[in-house]
Amino acid sequence: MSKINIGGDPLDKNYRYKRDQIKLEKIARNGGLIKIANIHTICKQMKVGFEFVDIFYGELKRRGIAMFGKEYFKGQLTVELAENILNKWIIANLLCPQCKLPEWNGESCRACGYVKASKNTKTVTEQPVEQTCPHVGTMVVLVKKLYKLARNDRAQYNSIMRAIESFWNIPMCIELQTSGHVEDSQWITRPIKPERCQELCTKWTCAVLKAFPELNSK
Numbered sequence: 004m005s006k007i008n009i010g011g012d013p014l015d016k017n018y019r020y021k022r023d024q025i026k027l028e029k030i031a032r033n034g035g036l037i038k039i040a041n042i043h044t045i046c047k048q049m050k051v052g053f054e055f056v057d058i059f060y061g062e063l064k065r066r067g068i069a070m071f072g073k074e075y076f077k078g079q080l081t082v083e084l085a086e087n088i089l090n091k092w093i094i095a096n097l098l099c100p101q102c103k104l105p106e107w108n109g110e111s112c113r114a115c116g117y118v119k120a121s122k123n124t125k126t127v128t129e130q131p132v133e134q135t136c137p138h139v140g141t142m143v144v145l146v147k148k149l150y151k152l153a154r155n156d157r158a159q160y161n162s163i164m165r166a167i168e169s170f171w172n173i174p175m176c177i178e179l180q181t182s183g184h185v186e187d188s189q190w191i192t193r194p195i196k197p198e199r200c201q202e203l204c205t206k207w208t209c210a211v212l213k214a215f216p217e218l219n220s221k
Contacts, residue, residue, distance in 0.1 A: 007022055026041045035077075037080050049105065068084075116172040141204065149215070175204065
């Protein structure tokens with residue numbers, strides 16, 4: 004059975020996160036009713052609980068797909084329609100708002116460490132991040148360069164993405180809170196001592212420049 008990327012570039016054969024395509028099974032003895040044969044397998048591949056089945060079936064019913072019992076559908080259900088609805092759900096609920104990987108649990112990302120902004124956070128977007136914390140500002144510049152390098156150097160792609168993921172896991176004195184990229188940044192203060200932030204930022208910056216010396220000339 005063909006595999007489909009869960010987010011990411013649909014043409015990227017080396018993409019880590021994959022799932023099966025929805026498979027429909029016609030139940031002839033019940034007069035043409037249709038069953039999604041591999042929905043539980045897809046749940047496991049997406050790392051979501053089986054309660055997702057009821058959520059997904061509810062989405063199908065809201066689109067006018069009639070159900071018979073708990074798992075059978077009328078004949079108007081197609082793979083194309085089911086895939087379209089599933090992909091929209093994945094984009095809205097499973098992809099991290101920051102790194103776009105399918106590791107989002109609604110509050111935080113298991114891949115990049117992004118955390119949903121709370122009502123008690125204080126934004127510092129009234130001034131550039133370089134002025135708020137020059138050490139974080141230096142790292143932001145390097146992250147932008149890493150994203151550019153990843154687009155142009157497929158051989159180092161996995162290593163580059165690991166470096167970017169490590170950036171999001173650093174406990175900095177300010178934190179990025181955004182649904183876009185670092186260019187669309189909204190920063191909030193965090194209870195981290197500036198001295199500790201400087202130490203961790205310097206360590207990360209040195210490690211990245213050592214691993215990717217070509218960034219020094221970009």
